[in-house]
Amino acid sequence: MQLIKAVQQEHRVLALWEDGIAEEFPTIWLLHACTCERCGLSIKGVRQQRLTDYPPRPVIKGISVHGDTLHITWEDEHKSAYPGKWLRGHRLSESGRFERRPIPYVWGADLKLPDFVSYEVVANDLFANLQMLESIRDRGFALLCDIPTELSMTEEIPAIIGKRRETNYGIYELKAKAEPEITGDMAVELTPHTDEMYRIDPPGITLFHVVVQSPIGGESSLVDGLRLAERLGQENPDALRTLCKIPARFHRELDEGRHFDIQAPIFRQDANGIITGIRLNDRCMAPVDATPTDTERFYDALRPLLDIIYAKDETIQFKIDAGQMLIFNNHRLLHGRSSFDSASSRHVRIVHVDLDEFHSRLRVSLREAGREDEWMHLGPGATA
Amino acid sequence: MQLIKAVQQEHRVLALWEDGIAEEFPTIWLLHACTCERCGLSIKGVRQQRLTDYPPRPVIKGISVHGDTLHITWEDEHKSAYPGKWLRGHRLSESGRFERRPIPYVWGADLKLPDFVSYEVVANDLFANLQMLESIRDRGFALLCDIPTELSMTEEIPAIIGKRRETNYGIYELKAKAEPEITGDMAVELTPHTDEMYRIDPPGITLFHVVVQSPIGGESSLVDGLRLAERLGQENPDALRTLCKIPARFHRELDEGRHFDIQAPIFRQDANGIITGIRLNDRCMAPVDATPTDTERFYDALRPLLDIIYAKDETIQFKIDAGQMLIFNNHRLLHGRSSFDSASSRHVRIVHVDLDEFHSRLRVSLREAGREDEWMHLGPGATA
Structure with a gap:
């Protein structure tokens, strides 16, 4: 033009x-x-x-x-x-x-699961890579397959999304206990939640690299936080307003003597009132810090939101096999998993890419592809 | 009670x-x-x-x-x-x-510089350590001396503040160029600014470990962002309101192909309208993303703030010698340095502790000391 x-x-x-x-x-x-x-x-x-x-x-x-x-x-x-x-x-x-605002594709249980994309393709083809990045931006997640079997792939793959976030524990290794007391003992179901919601800036783009899967159970579930906001806003607009305004409180004490305690709204809104992210884990919520009246208002508003999540009305469920990977935005999607056989040696390796590193990669890729939307305004998700 | x-x-x-x-x-x-x-x-x-x-x-x-x-x-x-x-x-x-809100000690150029505290003391004495943590919380900074000469101390010291933030580059080594073209060539002055203000969650507690100092120049300067807000609010309340509301835009392109571009207000307010942090570097500001009227309003509001900073009315300046360390909250204080002799081998090592890791350590220390304010509500600083 x-x-x-x-x-x-x-x-x-x-x-x-x-x-x-x-x-x-x-x-x-x-x-x-x-x-x-x-x-x-x-x-x-x-x-x-x-x-x-x-x-x-x-x-x-x-x-x-x-x-x-x-x-x-x-x-x-x-x-x-x-x-x-x-x-x-x-x-x-x-x-x-x-026009510079990205328009998210908000989805529910009827979402047609996107195809698993071959790692070799997204690692080598700019346009396939960009399509994956846009899927993470728009849907909140992407799925990879054909990941070479070397364990070190977990460290390498984030490079296709953005610079990997280094942590003091390196790679998080999610394994069932090595010697379950009863063979066939089921590792419990986890209700959909966001990770480390007790931090100011929770992990952004989260990569679950499945190295060994359980033959029984262990399905992943995902819920779109933006859909939850949409439904709550339709069914109970007061509740949505309350959860945007009165901060929830999340806390976590870790064994080595760390103690997180944060207050932040469950739904984050930008200056235009548009919801940009969610943080929620019902198992890590501390008693709220609000006046008695706001306290009752907060719990009354939380109840219908939890009802939607527990009813699984908006949940998609699918199994990720060994050599596959789920990549999702932890500031937008809730994730969970069904119970599985804890004797199965199920092994998932977890790494992260900060949201702004992901935005950086997306920006550079859009520019390299000659796209006009390289100046898109990408926001801070659910950061406190 | x-x-x-x-x-x-x-x-x-x-x-x-x-x-x-x-x-x-x-x-x-x-x-x-x-x-x-x-x-x-x-x-x-x-x-x-x-x-x-x-x-x-x-x-x-x-x-x-x-x-x-x-x-x-x-x-x-x-x-x-x-x-x-x-x-x-x-x-x-x-x-x-x-009563659970911390009350910051807001300071200006007349601040009496707090004593440098011996590293051995804060590393071994709970109450001295707590006093240092409270100084960081209340004044925004603390000063250490008597740091053993081993370079590895840079990695060890953050442990007295909270878990160190790992980065892909390890420790940032700030050195003058090894072979300056002209001996006595002065490394330039840096106007007070906050670091990595182009990130969603800029580095929180920042530690400057001085390993070699320049005999001439190289003084550190600090400005309290909360004082800047206070003065601007007195002299030009409209300007303060504007800088709390209309987001500034900061960007940074790094050589390895990363490109950050963020929009966030210069002053961050909490839900009660209390200012909790600042992000500002006049050298990294991108043209603002606002309507033409808001754009003019933004630049008109920024001008009196920059005038205060450039006039150095609120700046303290002091020299940190080899074996000493400056620890400051990058979400609250601006820091700068005077020009120095670039042939001097000046060498500063920089590490970080996330704000919530610092809050965690403070919380645990308050509890260990039997203090009643262990449930203090510590906020997110200047996070976007």
Whole structure:
């Protein structure tokens, strides 16, 4: 889409594209966006000019459009140039800004399970990789198969999603107890929940690498937190408002003497009131910290939400075999698993990628693929 | 303080302490707080009873206080016991909840620099350690001296603050370029800023371990972000409101192909409107993503804040020598440094502790010291 014209209107510039889109850009914004040698490159952390070096309402001396580039000469002869494509990706009108919001695909129990995608394909093909990243962004999860049998693959695979989050325990090894007291003893079912919801910034993109599966049970379940919000909002809008506003309290004491205790709403909303994430584990909830009236309101609101989860109305269930992997956004989806044979040597290796590292990879891939949505506004999920 | 009496009032319990404090606790809250064998221990992630197993307004059959413990027998003969000290630490009235908020000591340029504390002392003495943790909580920083010369101390020291955050690059080694082109070439001054403000959850507690200092320059500077908010609020309340509301945008492209781009307000407020943190680096700011009117409002509000920072009115400056360490909360304080001789082999090693790991350590230490404020409500700083 070609930028065709730009005119000065007091302390703003009105830019016009060939499809009729017209956008206003304040002159102070344009100066702050200038990447000339004198101003510097903020994206590289190098910026010679300070905001206070510019006047609050910079004055333009000359303005023109040549070859899809906006050229401005400022009052002091300083010259700036802005590619039309970049300006188009940074529209400031309500509608322009709205177009940069990702629209999640919100799903329920009737979701058709997406295909398992071969690891070799997503590791080597930019477009297949991008499709997987977009599936994680839009649906909240993706499924991989054909993972080579080496255990070290768990460490390697996150690289296709974003830089792996290092932890003090390395890789989390999820195994049934090695010597169950009764053969056939079932490892218990886990109700859908989010992981480490007692942390300020819970693990973001979570990768479950199944190394050994149990022949009986051990199915994974997933629930879309955005669907839960949607249903609660339809059936009990007051309850949804309450769970967006009155913080829940989650706590966890770990054996080595760590004690987490956090207060954060179950549903996180952005400044526009759009729900961006969920944190919930009914087994780790501490008694809420709210006035007596808000306390009763909170528990009354939590009840219908738990009813939906316990009824499994919105849950999908499927089995991940050895050599396969579930990759999901722990700030949006709840996950659980059915009981399984604890004598089965079931073994799952768990690693994480921070949400902003995932966003970084998605951003770079969109750019490499020449996509126009590379400037999409990706939010902070369920971070406290 | 002894719990002396408890009476049922409809679906709440009114508890009375010997100092006259009276507090209401809803019965549903009390049941959710029950840690009997049947209910389970949510703090250990083990909870057999679900909220939906309890009635919304549980009915009490018997209530009594014996030896500072509240005993309740529920309608179904289920019995619960609550230590008076625990109830006292979990008061739900506005005033009770207010007492759990830490009150920061907000400071300016006239701050008397706290003493450097010997590493051996804080590593071995619970109360000295707690005093240091409280200094980080209240002032936003602490200073250590007498650090043994082994480089590996950088890895060990975080353990006195909380579990160290592992990163893919290990320890960040801050050194002047090994072969400066001109001897005496000065490594430039850095204006006060917060680190990695382009991340959803920036590094929390940051430790600067000085291994080699420059004989000339290299002084550290600190600015209290809460003081900046206070001054801006006095001098330009509209500007403060704007910077709490309209998100700034920070971005950073790293050489290995990572590209962060985040939107978050410069000042973070909690649900009560209290400012809990700051994120700001004028060299990494991207052009803001807001409507044209909000864009102008944002830059107009940022200007007086930057003026205060650039004028150094609120800045303290001091030199950290080799074998000393600065520990500060990167969600509250801005830090900078004066220029220094880049031929000086100046070497600083940087490590981090997540804010919630620091809170965990503080919580456990307060409990070990028998302090009544172990249930203090510690918030998420400047997390997005």
